[in-house]
Amino acid sequence: MTLITDVRLRRVLDSRGNPTVEADVLTESGGFGRARAPSGASTGEYEAIELPVGEAIATAREEALPRLVGEVYAGNQRDVDAALHAADGTNDFSVIGANSAVAISMATAHAAADVLGTPLFQHLGGTFRGDGFPVPLGNVVGGGEHAADATDIQEFLAVPVGAPSVEDAVFANAAVHAAVADLLDDHGIPAGKGDEGAWAPSIDDSKAFELVDEAIGVVEDEVGFEIKLGLDMAAAELHQKGVYQYSDDTRDTDEQIEYVAELAEEYDLAYVEDPLDEDDFEGFAELTDRVGSETLVCGDDLFVTNVERLERGIDVGAGNSILIKPNQIGTLTDTVEAVELGVANGYAPVISHRSGETEDTTIAHLAVATDAPYIKTGAVGGERTAKLNELIRIEQNV
Known part of the structure; x- marks a missing residue:
């Protein structure tokens, strides 16, 4: 019993x-x-x-x-x-x-x-889960609230969309992380690591795009499958007094939407998280109209794993993806309800870690149980690799 x-x-x-x-x-x-x-x-x-x-x-x-x-x-x-x-x-x-x-x-x-x-994912998901496994989003360069004196954009993510397995995706992200380190060294740019193990060099966003895009290209050639670029902009942290304050520029809402849309086109972004302020449902909807057929526009601070806020977003077409963090809402029941509401309305669930993590692996099982297409776990670091290694074990034992 x-x-x-x-x-x-x-x-x-x-x-x-x-x-x-x-x-x-x-x-x-x-x-x-x-x-x-x-x-x-x-x-x-x-x-x-x-x-x-x-x-x-x-x-x-x-x-x-x-x-x-x-x-x-x-x-x-x-x-x-x-x-x-x-x-x-x-x-x-x-x-x-x-x-x-x-x-x-x-x-x-x-x-x-x-x-x-039984494994936790079977207990949580039973027999209704699909046959797929989540693609891990690997944080390889970071700034914002995760690292001082680094990029304005909080996370530059490797997204191995073409990986034939979770194992291949995990090691591809680690390879991109390593390739970024090599490129930083080639350019004579020192870099420590941020909260999630991503490199946190003192460079601007444009240089980060250049380096990560090049690193992805290098690893793509090595592994033979497609890796895309993704972002977590954490724009609520940039939004001050009605404008988005970058280190070298200030953008109003229309300019921010245009900026993100241009980035999505230039870099063929697979994913962009929190590109606008956490209360700007209308701005999210406008951006989704612009890029949503090609790019996941994900709400984190916008939705906070909360069905009431997600319902508001659904009503106006804000985003097409929801970030899922159990501690944002407090229980697994509330978490799964947010996943189910999102899926029923065409919102891709992305199960996510936090910047302050432990070796707990629950979210790996949750991502598999809910058939989530993506999971954010970072790319390196013991508390991050705990989840990634668990995903590999689950994949090999299903």
Whole structure:
């Protein structure tokens, strides 16, 4: 049986050296699950609330655990997540913290899968998932909120759309990352790494485009399949007093739309995330009309994995893709509902990590379970490769 008999919460480290919440869930038949909450640096205004870790743990122990232990079956994820909502009593987890909620929610799913003796993706997705696997988006050059004194655009992404397997895609992204390092060295440009392991050189966006485009070309020749370029612009972070403030330029909304449309055409972008401010549904719709037949226009800060905001976007045609981050909304149930609503309305779900990560691999299973076409996991770094290596294992064991 999967009756929850214990929930244990503790403080652990994330990839930036900050504290985060880890949850263990135990069931009466010996099932065990563990999960950890990630944390973002570039966060949307409408995300569920992440509380200071000590406060989140203390409040969840007081408010949530009595509703779970001995009361709810781990095998019924909707009941578990409903209990978390009831314990919190708000629409943004501002009482027990989305960091506690998502760790408990994901750990419970792991415990239920353990009882069944099945991989998590099978428990979450059952038999309805398709035969495909998500294409990993590899962050190879980054700036914005992820690295100081680097590019204005937050992420330059390798998108190995032609890879015949997840394994090939994973190693292609790593090769692009390495090729960028070689090109930086050739140009005498020193570079450290940002939060997600991407190179963070002190260069402008135009130089980054040049280097990443060249690195992709080099790796394409080596691997023999197509790799495209993608972006996470994190434009809400650039939007100040009604304009988009770049290091060397200022653009109003119309100019920003034109700029992104020109980039999409020039570089044949496969993907562009958050190209406009998080409240600009109309601007997203206009850009989608311009480039959406060729490029995924993805809302992250725009939608924050929230069905109400996604419904608003659907109504006006804002974007054609939704970024999915479980900690933005707090539970797996809410997460999957956002995926399902998006898919039903032609929005491609992109399952995503955060800049502050752990070795937790839940999102790899979630991407496979929901048949998501893409997953953002980074390209290098232990907390990033944990997800990538798990995808390889899943692919080879299905």
